[in-house]
Amino acid sequence: MIITRYDTHPIPCGVGDQVIQLVADNVTELSLNSVPPSNLLYEVFRWALPTEVGVYLSRISEEPGKPVELLVAFDEVETEVVTGFVLYLPVATHPEACGVNYMCVRKSHRCRGIGHELMRALIGLYPHTELTCTIKKVPFYESAGMQVIDSHNTQIVMNTRSESTKGMMQILNVHA
DSSP: OEEEEESSSOOOHHHHHHHHHHHHHTHHHHSTTOOOTTSTTHHHHHHHHHHHHHHHHHHTTTSTTSOOEEEEEEOSSSTTSEEEEEEEEEOTTOTTEEEEEEEEEOGGGTTSSHHHHHHHHHHHHOSEEEEEEOGGGHHHHHHTTOEEEEEETTEEEEESSSSOOSSOOOOOOTTO
8 A cells, every 4th residue: 555645745636535535425424413414414424524624624734823734545456446545734832743633444454454554554644643533443443553542422532652742723714
């Protein structure tokens, strides 16, 4: 698999479109409340979540001091096909730290080590990585080197260290 980092250059349109489609196809897994298709608000989430991610993608390399970065895994055979991604925000005041916003692997490519490779690449760049996930995903992230440090509503807070960074992540204004 090929992993590409997008941090200082805009994302090619085809790559961004595939990432947004992955988000739309995995709304239940990616939404904070794990909204199932049977929920009356599912279609709202199916619109809102890809829109939010699209705004993040459009901001990559755009605003110094408000970094948004993306790691993308591509298929080894069909090298233009996105098989997974991790979208994250570095902590400006702590260059070793970042917070993961979204991570997803294409359903047809799961259980092939893509998620672990994305996490290994991310932790290699930012050894102090934090994210939240559902209880169901805790074993995966533990196997990637993270530990449970807290809980918040329906999410488990996980980190590569025993506590969160003291730095603050920039807030991205998605209304701008």
